[in-house]
Amino acid sequence: MEHPTSADEGRAEDFLRILDVLFMQALSGAGDSRDMLQAALDAGMRIVDGHRGFVAMVNYQTGELRVACISGEGWDERCRPLRLHLGQETDRGITGHVALEGRPYVCGDVDNDPYYLRYHDDVRSEIAVPILGPQGQTRGVITIDSLRPNAFDAEDCAHLAAIAHTAAVGLALDGFRARESALIEIGRSLSATLDTDAICQSVVLIAEKVLRYDNCSVFLADEMSQELVLRATCCAADEHAIVTRYAMGEGLTGWVAAHGAPVRLENPTQDPRWKRALANVPESEVGPFLAVPIISRDRVLGVIRVMRRKSHTPWYNNRFTESDERVLSIIASQVGAAVENARSFDRLLRAERMAAWGELSAKSAHMIGNRVFALKGHANELRHVIDSAPHMPQCDEIRQLLAGMEDGLQQLDELLREFRDFVVATQVTLAPGDVAAILKETIAETFPRRSPVKLRTEIAEGLPSVRCDARRLKRAFAELIENALSFQPEGGRLDITCRLATEEEKAEARLATARGYVRIVFQDEGPGVPPEIRDRIFQPFFTSRVRGMGLGLSIVKGIVEAHHGIIREVGRPGEGARFVIDLPVDDSAPASRA
């Protein structure tokens, strides 16, 4: 072993000083990465006494090495913009070789080197060290050459490697800083939007800044059916025909939603849960997969999914990292909050609109009611006049016309009643009651004795009491029975069941699992409700019937919600309509523990 000379010591001190400065620059993040790389290159040139040098950075999108910084003389238009493709078999140069190997390389005699690629005539030695990323992948290469043969020794190699490490740290820090500011931007833009579609769209755009992907899709769970529906997507130009809906639990995406846990796979097509996601991409092209659930208040609201095409360069593993998963999860939690916010706002708007509807209905119904009352008075007088002159000519004709008018007034009264029910639907006085008994009474009062529709009931005994307004609840049940009857005029079936909701059913309906719910189901064999209008049928004035104003289902919804319950239509296509009402059990009464 050689004894260190004072020259060596001087060199060592020099090196440490240079390294220190470089580290501080990398840490502080002052200037951009290019400045830092330039500083590293300049430091390297000084330490190893090089003649010419450059830093080349890897572009993983294209698989190319490109010159980022230069030092020394002799750079001209010809070699400055050099590009090496790492996929190519030959003419990679020492730089390319080092990029692939991920290890430093020293060459004392370039003329006899298997890898060297000549750009300058005067070069005799070359040294190249890789700049590695946190996962050990090559991010760039520092290459320095010399006019002297065997100019670089092992110590030079170690020093240059150390400099490369500081550059690596600087790059990594820059990457984290970029992520941080993108996340801050996400937070800001998400909290400013109340439109769920806009929220999903910004996720896709911002995710691009923190993650490299070939496809990013955001799915939100439909509030009624709990299906996952695609709300925003960004993909390369040829990837249309993306699957737009998943049932809960279907495919990897559905699995993530059903389990509320992320999935990160290098080879998703090998996984038993895999289901075709992109119709235009053959399965052989499908690469790394990462999906995280969007969660808010312990409920899964949707899924954010990113995918990459398979990497065909064996030296480059383009899998998603744990850090990628963390970042996407943070984004997802912010999206969850934003979507929840937007939905609360929507609910508030809807509630205000319903209140306005209510007020409008109340006022118009009042005015119309007075008109109808007066008209009935006139009709009465007319009838009186006719009856006191039975031999008047055209008496019968007049009687007929009068009967027609009275019928019209009767219908007006019915419409007014519908209006009134709509207005008072949410005015309930709750008291402990027996839902099963109320249901049985309603069926007895509403279902006709003879009907082409077959009735089947399964009403449990001994159900816990529910805080309810018996009159209103009857009105709600009656409406659903009448609905089933009117949509099956030629005959059919109506199954009515009433029992406690099971734990599974509560979970699937996103109900609070800590309390009991009485579930009443109305299933018929009629035409059913097409999925595209499913969320509109409960809005006022939506009707596919000829009679009535279409307030019926909105009245039912108003009543159910005034009972703090929920109502959904979940019929399968071709199997008729299926209305499910869940009413919370009264947990203030001691005997209501189920």
Place this chain on the structure above:
Amino acid sequence: MPRLLVVDDEDDVRAALQRRLEREGFDVATAASAEEARQRIQEQQPSFDVVVTDMSMEQTDSGLQVLQNAMAHDIFTEVLVLTAYGNVANAVESMRRGAFDYLEKNAPGVDVYELLVMKVHQALERRRSAVSAIRRMEAFAALRS
């Protein structure tokens, strides 16, 4: 001939009620507001036998005001209140304050006019027997002294 007062802010409702009640043989006066009703009640000598009033006019409980004015003027005036849909609270309150009865104007399937006429007859009957009981007491007191 019994004297009636019909109070309603809607012209055609007032006209319809007046016509039906006049056909029944009553002497019918009208008022279009609680305030106008108050004046008519004050001026009317002898006082009205029955007052038929809408509940909701300038205010949702204008009918209660009419009731109060009528009974303040003559305790034996019978008051019938007409209510609109679902306004049960005010109807119940009017009963508590001494109204004879209330009817819902748009009760489906019911001929409210015929029902009203029937109620007016009943109210008149009650007023007659109340007044005659007072007369007998006055006569009795006169005899005693």
